[in-house]
Amino acid sequence: MAAVELNPTRLARQMGQGDIDLAFHTTDGAPPGLRRRTLFTECYVLAGGAGHPHLRRRPTMARFCALEHVIVSPDGGGFHAVTADALAGVGLARRVALSVPHFLFVRAVLGTTDLVAMLPDRLRGSTLRTVAPPLEVPGYEMSMLWHERVHRDPAHRWPREAIAAAV
Known part of the structure; x- marks a missing residue:
């Protein structure tokens, strides 16, 4: 496992190629076409x-x-x-x-x-x-993002569920 700096412009491609399995990003700025789960709303x-x-x-x-x-x-x-x-x-x-x-x-x-x-x-x-x-300064939603290729994979689903439960 490695944590890497997020580059939103390349994220969907990197996830599709299997270079990145899971990302955390604001919902508004997230690339289209990825699976997502909102983790929290922030102010x-x-x-x-x-x-x-x-x-x-x-x-x-x-x-x-x-x-x-x-x-x-x-x-x-x-x-x-x-x-x-x-x-x-x-x-x-x-x-x-x-x-x-x-x-x-x-x-x-x-x-x-x-x-x-x-x-x-x-x-x-x-x-x-x-x-x-x-x-008033608008807050944001933080989402967890992943590619369709790993959506049903139990080895990928487990950390997503654990992260969502922890947050």
């Missing part, structure tokens, strides 16, 4: 270091936009995410100071800087301070 919280001075309570919209944010851009170096779309809908923008490729980097950055981030609620942990953001 975002505003997170910062445990002692962040501006997260003692829910910030105003003006404060939220003035804070320096770190965002996750899986395609590398992007500075636009779902929060930017929500802000644009009300004619505002935020200050993005850092873009990282994975949520795993975000927690370390938040713990050692005054940056903030919109994090999936499940990733906040106990070492960060979190509050509700001052605007």
